[in-house]
Amino acid sequence: MTTDAEFDALTTEEQERRLTAFAEFVLDQWDDGWRTIRLIKYRENAVFAVANATGEQAVLRIHRPGYHSDVELRSELAWIEALSEDGIALPRPLRSRTGLVLVTAQVKEVPHARQVDMFEWVEGRPLAHLTETAALIEAYRQLGALAGSMHRHSARWHRPEDFRRHAWDIEGLIGVKPLWGDFRELSVLSTDDRLLLEQAASRAALELEVLPAEEYTLIHADLVPDNVLLGVDGVKVIDFDDSGFGWRMFELATALFPYLDAPHYPAIEKALFDGYRSSFALSQQERARLPLFLFLRSLTYLSWVHTRSGTQTAREMTATFVRRARTLARVYLERAAA
Structure with a gap:
């Protein structure tokens, strides 16, 4: 398993390559054959634009370890869903094939198990x-x-x-x-x-x-x-x-x-x-x-x-x-x- 020190010593390009492979791996937890298009942002979290076979787009977010607990992240997603139900236009969370708004996965090339969620795409x-x-x-x-x-x-x-x-x-x-x-x-x-x-x-x-x-x-x-x-x-x-x-x-x-x-x-x-x-x-x-x-x-x-x-x-x-x-x-x- 890759350690924090080993990962931090990598070039930004290699970190991004490994996180992209991680994204491809974890996307299988959502239905409809999602695949990555591009990395949108990698500063705190790694955020990817993804698409499925029908051309629908979405956003995949791989969280940095240690900032939020699972309870805190599910609370964030609950508030977003409540705001949406109240008529405030926001990109809502997309649930995995097992009905989860938050999943956790781990690969040997990236340190720590990572929390992952996915959202609707917003043009703008x-x-x-x-x-x-x-x-x-x-x-x-x-x-x-x-x-x-x-x-x-x-x-x-x-x-x-x-x-x-x-x-x-x-x-x-x-x-x-x-x-x-x-x-x-x-x-x-x-x-x-x-x-x-x-x-x-x-x-x-x-x-x-x-x-x-x-x-x-x-x-x-x-x-x-x-x-x-x-x-x-x-x-x-x-x-x-x-x-x-x-x-x-x-x-x-x-x-x-x-x-x-x-x-x-x-x-x-x-x-x-x-x-x-x-x-x-x-x-x-x-x-x-x-x-x-x-x-x-x-x-x-x-x-x-x-x-x-x-x-x-x-x-x-x-x-x-x-x-x-x-x-x-x-x-x-x-x-x-x-």
Whole structure:
């Protein structure tokens, strides 16, 4: 059996080849003769476009080991199915020939048994590929409305008793062991950076402790442009891998974060909130907490690049994430002091 160290030492191309062979192997657990077309993404999970003999397409997701338990993944899939039943258009899970939404398989060329699920195919262009400002602003209005509909659903949904997902709460964001790692350990932070971020994080913890309970619900938690597809019938959201319990404004801050430096950011922000209010109530007090949650989102990205320092994304984005965290910490502290 291949070990983690042996697999990590392989080239990316060889890892992808082995995961593609794994995908071909596990697809036999679904009916209709599914086969892989191409690897869509390999960063955390390995995600493949697949097709069957009739030409129908779907998405196969091979999970990285250790991030979610089987119970947590079945809970994610249960929420997606419940959202779909409530009229929110999402790619629904496809059950295996034995009726399972989640299967586990293992091959000797890939370390660990891997959890695998499959979803309906969704046609669309990722928001990350939009270059037309007007189209992007309209897409963010639609995204806001979709986020509001999801939050409205989660606020009233009676979850199964065994429902389990991680929490983007105080501990998950800035505690001793945050979900994505400890931003404080990022080696490139200067002494001044650490002092600034700690000051802002301490102030944020105090504010989070007293926020109204209704602002905390089940959220997607990763509404970034790569996870939002624009099709002929509007926007659709994919990839609930990071979904869990969190503050609604953390959701909206996540959607806005990639465009903070864009010249049309104010229009994007307005469109997102206008769309959200068209689906679900948002008070001025909650809306005013955006600087808090933009700052907290920035810390999660520092944690991410710290724990994945060897990745291309970390090498390219660490300096940008540090700069943004520094700026957002100052903005948040100035607002808190006002």
